[in-house]
Amino acid sequence: MVAALAALQAAAVQAASPPPVAGRDGMVVSAQHLATEVGVDVLRKGGNAVDAAVAVGYALAVVYPQAGNIGGGGFMTVRLADGRTTFLDFREKAPIAATATMFQDAKGEVIPDLSTNSWKAVGVPGTVMGLERARVLYGTMSRAALMAPAIKLARDGFVLGQGDAAVMALEGERLGQDPAMARIFLPAGRLLTKGDRLAQRDLAATLSLISAKGPDAFYKGPIGAAIADASRAGGGLITPEDFARYEVRELKPIECDYRGYHVISAAPPSSGGVAICQALNILEGYDLSAMGFRSAAEVHVLAEALRRVYVDRNNKLGDPDFVANPVAQLLDRSYAARLRASINPVRATPSSALGPAAPAHEGRNTTHYSVLDAQGAAVSVTYTLNDWFGAHRVAGGTGIVMNNEMDDFTAKVGAPNTYGLIQGANNAVAPGKTPLSSMSPTILTKDGKVALIIGSPGGSRIITITLQAILNMIDHGMDVQAAIDAPRIHMQWLPDVVYAEPFALSADTRALLEQRGHVVTEEAPWGIAEGIVTGSPTLQPATAATARVLSLGDQPLAGATMFGAHDARQQGGSAESVR
Secondary structure (H helix, E strand, O other), X not given: OHHHHHHHHHHHHHHOOOOOEEEOOEEEEEXXXXXXXXXXXXXXXXXXXXXXXXXXXXXXXHHOOOOOOOOOEEEEEEEOOOOOEEEEEEOOEOOOOOOOOOOEOOOOOEOOOOOOOOHHXXXXXXXXXXXXXXXXXXXXXOHHHHHXXXXXXXXXXXXXXXXXXXXXXXXXXXXXXXXXXXXXXXHHHOOXXXXXXXXXXXXXXXXXXXXXXXXXXXXXXXXXXXXXXXXXXXXXXXXXXXXXXXXXXXXXXXXXXXXXXXXXXXXXXXXXHHHHHHHHHHHOOOOHHHHOOOOHHHHHHHHHHHHHHHHHXXXXXXXXXXXXXXXXHHHOHHHXXXXXXXXXXXXXXXXXXXXXXXXXXXXXXXXXXXXXXXXXXXXXXXXXXXXXXXXXXXXXXXXXXXXXXXXXXXXXXXXXXXXXXXXXHHXXXXXXXXXXXXXXXXXXXXXXXXXXXXXXXXXXXXXXXXXHHHHHHHOOOOEHHHHHHOXXXXXXXXXXXXXXXXXXXXXXXXXXXXXXXXXXXXXOOOOOOEEEEEOOXXXXXXXXXXXXXOEEOOEEOOOOOEEEEEOOOOOOOEEEEOO
C-alpha cells in the first residue's frame, strides 16, 4: 500500500510537467535558448561536448549577462567518451591585497554592502582561462570557431524575451548605478524590455581580442589592465599582478556510489560534491521510495541528513591550497552510519546541538548548463557572477560585467551573510584564496555509461537542488523533467529552518513535521536546474503509475537516446538535441 501510494505521488508530480525534450546525437541544456542553440550547432558541426561547453560559456556571457560571464568564474566536471574524468576549477580568487578583515570597520563590525556592491567585492575572474584550458586539453575545435557565435551575438545584438526582460526589471535601478553598466543596459535612460535588442559592442571587441590573442589578452594584456584600472579608480584591490598570477586548477572529482549509480561531482574549493555524496551515504540507509515523495517521514530524514551535512560543509571545508579538507573522513560510510544513527526517527535535532555557529553566505544567482555528445562525453558546468549582474559594475570600455564573488568569503566569523549561510574560519579571506562554493556540476554513470548530467544555480541551495533531482529520479522514479520541476525543500543547519517551495508540502505534512519539532517556512521557488538523462527519460524502469506516452510532435519517438530538461521555474532557457 505504501509503495503504491508513493508511485501515485510520483505520477502526480510527473503530470505537472511536460515530457523531457528527446533526441539523439548530442544535447545541450542551458538557461538561455540562444546559448543552447550555439552549443547544439557546435555538436552538429562535429565538435565534442567540451567544444560545445566552451562555446556555450562564451555565448551565455553575451545573452545571459546576469550570470553568464567572462567577468566571473566557475567549475567544470567532465567525463570523456573513454571514461576518464576530471574537474576544472576556474573560480575567482581574492586579490593579493585582500585581508581577513577587509569587510569590517574599525570596531570589527561588518560594513553593509561592501562585500556585494563595491569594487572591493570583485574577485580575480577565471572563466576565460578555464574555458581555454578545457578547450586545449579536451576539445577539438579552434578558439576562433567556438567564440565566433558569441562575438556575433554581442556585435549584432539579440532580441530580449520575457525571461531576459524580467531579470532586467528585477534589477531596476541597480543597473543604472554604474555609468558604464547603464550605457549597456539602460540605453536612452530606460530599462530594456521584451522585444528590445541588446547589443554589446564593447564586449564584442573584448571577445574578438580574446579570440585572436587567447587568454594572454585577458591576463597579461589590455583587458586585464583595463579591469585593474577600473578597480583602482573605484577603490578596489585588483592589480595587473593579480591577473598575471591567476591559474586554473585541474583536480580529481569527488566520487561516490548510490544505489548502483556512480556519482562524479565537484571537488573543493566546491563543497558540493562532498556534501552531495555525504548526504547520499546517509540517505542510502533509508527506503525513501517506500516512505513516499514529500511524506513527513521522507522530509524528516532528508532534513536531518542535511542538517548534519551542512555542519561539516560550513566548518570543515575550504580552498585546498589553504586548508586541509577531511574529504576521506566525510565520505567514509562508517561516518555516514554514525551520523544516521544520531538521527531521531520521530524528532528533529536542534541545530544548536550539532556545532558552533560560524557564519557565511553565498549568492544564489549563478547559471548551469549540461552537454552530452554522440560519443557519450559529458560536461557539467556551473559558473557565476555571484549575485544577478555581480557587483553591478562594468570595467571601463571592456563591456565585461564584474563579479561580486568576494562576498562568498566569511566576512566575519559568526555573522550571517546575505543568505543566512553559516561558515567558519576555513573560508576567511586571504590573498590569492578561492572562496568556498556550493556549485555542484555533477555527472552520474551506470554500467560504465553516462546516466545523468545535472546542476543548478542557487547559492547554498545548489547542493539540495542537485541532490533532490538525483533522489527524485533514483528513489521516486520521476523522469528528468519532473525531477527538476518537483517542488523543493531546503535545510542548511543554520538558520534552524526547513524551507519549502509553494506546494512542496501539504498542510497535513507540514503539521506532522512541526509536531516533530521542525520549523517550516514557505518561500518563493528557487534554482534553475538543467539536466540530461540517457537511455530513457527515467533512471529507473517506469511503473504503470509513472509511465508516460512520449511524442515528438504527433509522431512517436523513434531511436531517442537522450532526454533533456530545462527548469520550469525560469523562462527563456531550453533543452535542444542535435536531432
